[in-house]
Amino acid sequence: MTDDFRITFFFGPEEVPDRSGSLRCVFNVKKRSWKGGIQVGVELPKPQLERLQERGQFAELVEMIRAKVEPEMFAEYASRARDLFTQQMCRVKLDLAIAGGIGQENQTIAAEAFQEELDRAVAASADDSRQAILTELDL
Helix, strand or coil, X not given: CHHHEEEEEEEEEEECCCCCCXXXXXXXXXXXXXXXXXXXXXXXXXXXXXXXXXXXXHHHHHHHHHHHCCHHHHHHHHHHHHHHHHHHHHHHHHHHHHXXXXXXXXXXXXXXXXXXXXXXXXXXXXXXXXXXXXXXXXC
């Protein structure tokens, strides 16, 4: 279903204003049949992100990065890997929303939406997620 859409990462992750404990990423989304695109904010609660990091074996990824970069560069790479992981999780959540049907208006996918579905999706694709992050980091 997401093949009918052109999705571009816009910005994030950032703290959600007035909602402590959640991060968000924003994407530009355009369906082929739409005249214009929309912006979709995807919120992710921090406790769920921590669970997703465990299921996605993020700690193993960080150790892989540690083994491949100079010690003085590690903090920068680890920080970027955290951002990339969060962006990926938001993108998976966006894909779930698209599969459920998304209208042609700017919108926010709330932190509470698709929590169980996202947990399952991440567990099934942990290896792909880690590899995508390593590729993005050019490692």
